[in-house]
Amino acid sequence: MDTFGLLADGLLAALQAQNLLYALIGVTLGTAVGVLPGIGPALTVALLLPVTYRLDPTGSLIMFAGIYYGGMYGGSTTSILLNTPGESASIVTALEGNKMARKGRGGPALATAAIGSFVAGLIATLALAFVAPWVVKAALAFGPADYFALMVLAFVTVSAAFGDSALRGVTALFIGLGLGVIGIDLQTGQARLAFGIPDLLDGIEVTTLAVALFAIGETLAIASSRTHLKEEVLAVKGSVWMTLDDWKRSWPAWLRGTFIGFPIGAMPAGGAEIGTFFSYAAERKLSRHPEEFGQGAIEGVAGPEAANNASAAGTLVPLLTLGLPTSATAAIMLAGFQQFGLQPGPLLFANNAPLVWSLVASLLVANFMLLVLNLPLIGLWVKLLTIPKPWLYAGILTFATLGTLGANGAMSGRLGPIPFSFELLILLAFGFLGFGLRRFGYPIAPVVIGLILGPLSEQQLRRALAISQGDPSVLIASPIAITLYVIAAMAVLIPLYFRLRGKGAVLQQMASDED
Amino acid sequence: MNKLFLAALMTGALVVPGFAADYTIMAPAAPGGGWDQTARAMQEALQAEGISGNVQVTNVPGAGGTIGLAQFVNQYSGNPEALIVGGYVMVGAILTNASPVSLAEVTPIARLTGESDVIVVPAASELQTVDDLVAMLKADPGSVSWAGGSAGGVDHIAAGLFAKTVGVDPTKVNYIAYSGGGEALAAVLGGQVTVGISGLGEFDAQIQSGDLRALASTGAERLEGSDIPTLSESGVDLVVENWRMVAAAPGLSDEEKAAIDADIEKLVTSATWQGILETNGWQDMYLGGEAFDAQLAADITATEAILKDIGLVQ
Structure with missing residues (x-):
């Protein structure tokens, strides 16, 4: 049977009433866990695995797909409304999304996130169905040296998001890079900067840092200042829905986000966050309204949200074609496949074609269901902002604490006879750091970006050098790496050229503050 | 009437724990990994076979399982219903991380699977x-x-x-x-x-x-139906097998340990467990009692030696 015939069969299977119900349960659960910081889609799927022993394969795959996409989407809601990213892939969304929400444009921000996620999910799922084998070949060609070049490009482009003072931005980035060094070094197995504390051996958890800096830091900042507390937050200004102008500005960003996110998700060592960084940087560079960046530019929400959903679909490329899970959720989905006697890998498409196509079809259904579920809820979500501030922030504090406890809250510390959670201590300490950074005008995002990119780039650089036995020329030996360096150089030099030509005024504005 | 009620309550209290232990299994890893899958497979089989009425799985990820191990020893000492899943990786992690808690502080029950x-x-x-x-x-x-x-x-x-x-x-x-x-x-x-x-x-x-x-x-024997030669067949005299095990809390009485031993033995011979091994492609490497204690001690000594040779442990 040809590809379209198989996909149609899959869709017919997925559209049965019972499967639609599973899809609905999946996206509802997924959205809920995405909203709560700390409880990720991985844990939810793991908890549901034993339940699905009794379901048929199609039904449970549909539910997993729903949770996966739902989780990716749900994280954006708290990012936008409460400046509290539910998971690391929606950190960037908070930058512009929360600014929009404070200006009464929370509705359009949530809508562009939802529709962008849908568009990206749709295109990326179709790409998964039709080009997966080629994408995976390209992704495998990426060696450590190429990944390192990609990280360099990320550092260079993301620095655009650092706000108006390069010094402050770079300072914040280096705090993140420094935190990234903590923990067991993967290459040698030696502990670095752990000070004999077992909880530090795995390094600083990205979500803990993000929740601490964004949510706890913000709560402390609000609590410490009278003016902040009285500052009026508009729940809704104008329409809850996107205007024509919003649509015009969003759709190119959705498409760009999709085309950035999908291939990066497909890379075995890519990761959803990195796609969102690139997308944000690209939107900021290409926007016709650069002055709005840092003040709530809709492209800055549309692009990264599309990118994180596209990369969620991208993650399934190595999972299905190689049996290679590149995220925690994918690892559990792999376990789910295996319980139905499916071995993802090069032979999957040949041996289990009907099931693969019903998975692809169920992703499409889940994606659609997500839109149906979320668009009507937007009006309800933005009402969150009308909650009086003391209550709202008390709630944020509670959720942040519970989420951290739930995810990593081992009661491993001991103060005399009283056990306590070390992770919670870290949360609090970084909360104060976040408060300090805000108080003195340092941007927050580069700290988190440093923590994510630092260890990745370090490992890739050292792998490249170890394989070449210390010969640095390996770093510029492949065409992929050279291309990436050229793009990075252009990203630095072209603005410099324009600035020399006297067009600096525009660019100055482009680099306007995030806060 | 009151006495009858009291008697019923007491009988209930006495009978229920003897009927089936409500195990809590700690997977000292994030959801999705091998230890987590093992713990959840045990949960499934223990409940399906009626060996235990209610089994909970908790995840305490971190540092090759040593975070979970430390918490397990601190929290569950003397608790006959607590189990922890672990494996060969833990042996190495305890050494490289200079973990304050070692496998000597838990009560090893059995090796379950291997690869x-x-x-x-x-x-x-x-x-x-x-x-x-x-x-x-x-x-x-x-x-x-x-x-x-x-x-x-x-x-x-x-x-x-x-x-x-x-x-x-x-x-x-x-x-x-x-x-x-x-x-x-x-x-x-x-x-x-x-x-x-x-x-x-x-x-x-x-x-x-x-x-x-x-x-x-690197196994001792070829897998059934496999045409991959072992190292010894190829002239390199070496066997390395990764394994997963289950251990109980420290400070148990002999009777309590014997009860857990019996439950685990029932588990590994059950049809549900064998079915799970089959679907997951896990090799049955069940080894219980003193034989496992001896094997564990030998593995720890060998691992310590090679980690020193590689230069990872001083």
Whole structure:
């Protein structure tokens, strides 16, 4: 049977009433866990695995797909409304999304996130169905040296998001890079900067840092200042829905986000966050309204949200074609496949074609269901902002604490006879750091970006050098790496050229503050 | 009437714990990994077979299982209903992390499953046999890059022992650590490294599809129906097997330990458990009682020696 015939069969299977119900349960659960910081889609799927022993394969795959996409989407809601990213892939969304929400444009921000996620999910799922084998070949060609070049490009482009003072931005980035060094070094197995504390051996958890800096830091900042507390937050200004102008500005960003996110998700060592960084940087560079960046530019929400959903679909490329899970959720989905006697890998498409196509079809259904579920809820979500501030922030504090406890809250510390959670201590300490950074005008995002990119780039650089036995020329030996360096150089030099030509005024504005 | 009620209550209180223990199984890892899957498989089988009425799984991830182990020892000491899943990786992690808590502080119950490593090369590689690999390694140890799981883990240990067994300085092994066998698979498929070494499960699909060539497995015997030779068949006298185990809390009485031993024995012989092993492709390596205690002690000694040889532990 040809590809379209198989996909149609899959869709017919997925559209049965019972499967639609599973899809609905999946996206509802997924959205809920995405909203709560700390409880990720991985844990939810793991908890549901034993339940699905009794379901048929199609039904449970549909539910997993729903949770996966739902989780990716749900994280954006708290990012936008409460400046509290539910998971690391929606950190960037908070930058512009929360600014929009404070200006009464929370509705359009949530809508562009939802529709962008849908568009990206749709295109990326179709790409998964039709080009997966080629994408995976390209992704495998990426060696450590190429990944390192990609990280360099990320550092260079993301620095655009650092706000108006390069010094402050770079300072914040280096705090993140420094935190990234903590923990067991993967290459040698030696502990670095752990000070004999077992909880530090795995390094600083990205979500803990993000929740601490964004949510706890913000709560402390609000609590410490009278003016902040009285500052009026508009729940809704104008329409809850996107205007024509919003649509015009969003759709190119959705498409760009999709085309950035999908291939990066497909890379075995890519990761959803990195796609969102690139997308944000690209939107900021290409926007016709650069002055709005840092003040709530809709492209800055549309692009990264599309990118994180596209990369969620991208993650399934190595999972299905190689049996290679590149995220925690994918690892559990792999376990789910295996319980139905499916071995993802090069032979999957040949041996289990009907099931693969019903998975692809169920992703499409889940994606659609997500839109149906979320668009009507937007009006309800933005009402969150009308909650009086003391209550709202008390709630944020509670959720942040519970989420951290739930995810990593081992009661491993001991103060005399009283056990306590070390992770919670870290949360609090970084909360104060976040408060300090805000108080003195340092941007927050580069700290988190440093923590994510630092260890990745370090490992890739050292792998490249170890394989070449210390010969640095390996770093510029492949065409992929050279291309990436050229793009990075252009990203630095072209603005410099324009600035020399006297067009600096525009660019100055482009680099306007995030806060 | 009151007395009757009281008596009923007391009988109930006495009878219920004897009927079935409500186990809490700690998986000292994040959801999704091997230990988590083992814990959840145990949960499924213990409940389905009626060995235990209600089984909870908790995840305490971190530092090769040592965070979970420390919490387990602190929190559950003397609790006869607490179990922890662990494995060979933990043995190495306790040493490399200088963990304050060791396996000596829990009550080992049984080894449950196991898996041998395989050494693979990309289909296009010049290396055809283990002999080719040995020759290349002897000529220039650094030129052979090995991709496997994290440093100090079973893959790294196997690579180090391989070098040592064929007479090459194990500190010269050019081991490239990836955060898991899966990422290592990508590196081997992409031709980024010379050989890959990790669990058979990581490479199996690609071996069958012909994208990878398996040079040897590190197990004691060939897997049933497999044409991958063992290392000893290829002239390298070495066996490395990764295993997973279950242990109970410290400070249990002999009767309490015997009860857990009996439950686990019922578990591993049950149809549900055997079915789970089959679907997951896990090898049954059940070993209980004193035989397991002795095996564990031997593994710890051997691991300590090789980690010192590689230079990971001082």
